[in-house]
């Protein structure tokens with residue numbers, strides 16, 4: 586029997602990835618319903634993909650159609666409520682990034698998962714190209730030696746018209762700028778390979794667009810394994826590129842792409858003393874791209890069959906969001922932030938602004954930080 590799928594949100598990404606992805610999965614799935622608050626958008630998606638039911642209210646869809654799997658492709662501020670409703674209706678969920686607007690929302694939503702399912706997994710497709718999968722495997726086995734230094738740069742260009750979509754670049758609806766909405770893809774991929782961060786120091790500014798949030802952010806982070814990482818997120822970079830480079834004791838491994846990669850975007854450079862056959866054994870054995878959601882959809886379907894938590898769920902789905910919270914806290918308080926301090930009593934657990942959104946905007950726009958007399962001391 587195919588898995589019965591309901592899609593909530595039929596905007597850009599649903600049209601580009603979710604609906605075509607369901608077609609690509611063929612007989613494994615059957616899309617039974619689509620939902621959008623914009624009735625015309627829902628109807629036309631249903632007509633184009635021969636989906637029998639369309640709705641403007643996701644609660645009604647959940648009650649009438651009882652899908653096994655719900656895909657969520659709505660703006661970030663709706664993720665907590667839509668994911669929670671789908672889990673409560675007994676459906677597994679594949680939800681777009683960023684998972685939620687805050688760690689508090691993430692944890693509240695996760696509390697609606699049940700042992701053995703349903704679970705929610707967040708769509709971070711860049712984890713799933715064959716080269717990233719192979720690298721994750723090698724790192725897990727320690728094959729490349731210790732990771733020492735990494736850079737993670739998401740340098741994209743979004744012209745002013747991009748921000749005409751009302752939910753973009755606002756604290757209340759997107760939760761942040763490129764830290765939350767764009768660079769989070771590569772940060773998620775990097776942390777899925779190298780593991781948790783331990784502390785971060787960040788700076789942010791709004792330099793080129795009329796946005797509430799930052800349009801540029803930079804971070805220096807230390808990982809639990811001791812590696813040092815620098816991260817740059819920008820929406821102002823005319824020559825766009827997405828780059829991750831990791832220097833291990835035995836090799837430099839790097840990817841240079843834009844919105845997706847295959848093996849040809851990756852370079853594996855062994856240290857001088859590594860024999861050729863050893864370096865050759867590291868390379869991925871297949872060549873799957875990362876610019877599709879279908880790899881992760883298949884992984885979620887497998888997890889459903891086994892009744893197991895899928896990847897990019899629970900603690901594994903929270904890492905990129907937690908790193909973003911650390912970056913906002915550091916940029917807005919002017920001090921280094923330990924991962925361990927983002928506990929429920931911390932203001933940056935509850936919101937990325939740590940409280941008042943207009944104060945956060947003012948600080949980021951001014952490119953300033955709290956003076957030491959007004960807030961926590963900057964660490965040396």
Ligand SMILES: NC(=O)c1ccc[n+]([C@@H]2O[C@H](COP(=O)([O-])OP(=O)(O)OC[C@H]3O[C@@H](n4cnc5c(N)ncnc54)[C@H](O)[C@@H]3O)[C@@H](O)[C@H]2O)c1
Pocket residue numbers: 593594595596597598599620621622623626641643658659660661663681682683708709710750766
């Ligand atoms: N994984 C990726 O590479 C990628 C790329 C782009 C966007 N995204 C993410 O996908 C999500 C959607 O982005 P988009 O660019 O498609 O946005 P969009 O504005 O084009 O589409 C969102 C749709 O959701 C509908 N909607 C809003 N609230 C709703 C609700 N409560 N119930 C039902 N429908 C509702 C809107 O009417 C709209 O049609 C965002 O979280 C975004 O960050 C992910």
